[in-house]
Amino acid sequence: MGVQQEELRVIKPLIEQRADPFICRHSDGYYYFVASVPEYNRIEIRRAQDLVGLITSAPVVIWRKRETGILSANIWAPELHFIDGKWYVYFAAAHTSETTEGLFDHRMYVLENENANPLEGSWTERGQVRTAWESFSLDATTFEHNGSLYYVWAxxxxxxxxxxNLYISKMSNPWTLIGAQTMITMPEYDWEIIGYKVNEGAAFVRKDNRVFLTYSASATDFNYCMGLLEADADSDLLDAASWRKSKVPVLTTDESISMYGPGHNSFTVSETGEKTLFVFHARTYKHIVGDPLYDPNRHTFVAELLWTDDGRPDFRGSVAALARSVQYE
Known part of the structure; x- marks a missing residue:
């Protein structure tokens, strides 16, 4: 008889009812966590010195939506970044009006805080990030690479x-784009256009001489999934030809572990900084009543990011390893 493989378990969320999760580990020794809240009406931050501590850490509300006009509806997908000695939150917001036609007409905005602890101090609205078009936009992320600050958004x-579609540009400061704005992927494969033609929710990670951008595709039900772009680390990231796109999704629904619609991920590091961690959201059931956007049960999961022999991120292997482990205990 061959060696029996360890049985996969249903994966357990780290934090329930938090979609579009973003976790960063700062030089002060704390993990910081932000995500979309089910009410879509505020931005909150929690922090802890280890990941498990985030479960019980009390969220601090740093900003609430306005009552009317811009910044007044559907506050989505905040990310927290520390850039040049200050904290920045990037998020998408829509607006309300007498006819409410703007509820899903999102734009991207930035908050700034000079305090060393982002749970304290005051947050300043730096305004909208202006792009080449005045159109629906969301899911911005930033990263520094080879001395430049980049911005990627949908x-x-x-x-x-x-x-x-997904675009990339350089930034002259944390709220202003400069130079070329390049489309690096658009929905084209069957798995990217189920329900909606969507590429969104990018996240950046580097390993050795390559850089990677994950993204999410299709509708936010069980069809939601992840794709992957990669480029050489010394290439021109503003040249669309530098990016190579996977023809197949890199993470999809897995009913054997009750994981449905995985996506909108981020990356962080272990407490020692030696391991990369993969943060993502998913549901634990398939069938949703009504609009998936108003189902609150997209939960935050965290797994150690494994790598393939050829140096690419192995998301399926990472989730399978999580399913074999004793989680968050």
Whole structure:
């Protein structure tokens, strides 16, 4: 008889009812956590010295939506970044009006805080991040690479059929784009266009001489999944030709472990900094009543990021390892 493989378990969330999760480990020794809240009406931060501590850490609300006009509806996908000695939160917000036609007409905005602890101090609205078009846009992330600050986001190009493509640009400061704005992927494969034609929710990670951008595709039900772009680390990231795109999704629904619609991930590091951690959201059931956006049960999961022999991130292997482990105990 061969060696029996350890049985997969149902994966357990680290934090329940938090979608679009973003976790960073700062030089002060704390993990910081932000995500979309089910009410879509505020931005909150929690912190702890280890990941498990985030479960019981009390969230601190740093900003609430306005009552009317811009910044007044559907506050989505905040990310917290420390840039040049200050904290920045990037997020998407829509607006309300008498006819409420703007509820899903999102734009991207930035908050700034000079305090060393982002749970304290005051947050200043730095305003909208302006792009080449005034159109639906969301899911911004930033990263520093080879001395430049980059911005990656999802946006609707009025001339292209579909809901959103991914774009990259450099930044002159944490709220201003400069120079070329390049589309690096648009929904084209069957797995990217189920329900909606969507590429969104990018996250950056580097290993050795390559850089990677994950992203999410299709509708936010059990069809939601992840794709992957990669480029050489010394290439021109503003040149679309530098990016190579996986023809197949790198993470999809896995009913054997009750994981449905995985996506909108981020990356952080272990407490020692030696391991990369993969943060993502998913549901634990398949069938949803009503609009998936208003189902609150997208939960935050964290797994050690494993790598393939050829140096690419192995998301399926990472989740399988999580399912074999004793989680968060």
């Amino acid at each position: 946006q609707k190009d009025p001339e292209i059929e579909g809901n959103s």
